[in-house]
Amino acid sequence: MVKISEFAVEHWMDAYENDAKYNLAETCCASISLNDLLAFSGQQINIIDYNQKQVYGAIRGSKPLRTNIANLYNAEVPQPLVADNVLITNGAIQANFLALYTNVGPGDHVICHYPTYQQLYSVPEAFGAEVSLWRSKENAGWQLDLDDLKSLIKPNTKLIIINNPQNPTGAILERELLQGLVNIARQHDIMIHSDEVYRPLFHSVDSDQQEHPPSIVSFGYDNVIATGSMSKAFSLAGIRLGWIVSRRPDIIEACAACRHYTTISVSQLDDSVATLALSSPTVNNLMERNIQLARQNLSVLDAFISKFKWAIDWARPQAGTTAFVKFHNKDGAPIDDVVFCQRLLEKTGVMFAPGSHCFGGGVDFKGFVRIGYVQEHQVIVDGLQALSDFMVNEYEKVPAADA
Structure with a gap:
């Protein structure tokens, strides 16, 4: 039996999110309904064809959907991607799993960006x-x-x-570093796997930068994989749809072959919803809404952190939906982030994800919490007000982390 480490952040979410009044551990942009999606499309159409027979559908994803996903990358690449460069999966979590299963095994060495989503290093270890x-x-x-x-x-x-x-910090890797990474990988014939699930939610890139950081597929190095999904930047976690993108046909074929053992196809209904969401002008209107929401909510979070700067440090996120925020006591020692999150939820209904437990294996990132801030605006406002009350009345009772 393959042994795999407990998936700490997902276990935490499973244990606590149903009891949270203000789920500020959520990492998806505020979700939308099918009626919202129609409004973004500007069309009066039937998303669901009630006459369509509910068969498996297109095994690798419909061509219109895969074409729309390829187009997400084509503004940056000299040689456009096409539908055959895309494989549809059951969320980015399956996309990552399939790509890692296909490309990694005993005797291999893997280098993984850290901190990050635990799947990306625990699965290769398993x-x-x-x-x-x-x-x-x-x-x-x-x-x-x-x-x-x-x-x-x-x-x-x-x-x-x-x-x-990046999850949980909201940091971005800019073109210069990515180009250096590609140069090193090319020199050693190493594959690059880039989880880009929060792309293209670039809401706080410096104004003097001429471009958003490009996808890994835009550097002319074919030995790369990019993964993404509808869940985070596109507000449609409920349809459970993600993808693998690569220029190498053999990578797509290998992942497709492995996928037969997990999910034969995604639902035709999910495929139809995603196809509309990623079509023009729907995708542009949806992203404009989410970028504005991210900026509005991040401004509120920024003001909160400034108010309690004696207890909080952070690097302000540039993209995505999450911030990695460090809480400390008046002496500067990091607090016990697990106890803090548990007491905060119990006293106020505000839910965070503790950094040391969910991202540091109980060793790293003591005092850190991950905050998801691209919720409905009122959830952020009310949740941070409840947190403010906790900071005034309860925070000094939270113990320091063990040395």
């Missing part, structure tokens, strides 16, 4: 690979160092995994 963590630097806005990457490479390094935009 498949028998040795995993080295490429640690981003808190004091440099959670950026990565290419010299650190070079020092981690071994003769059997098979895969480098990144997450861009």
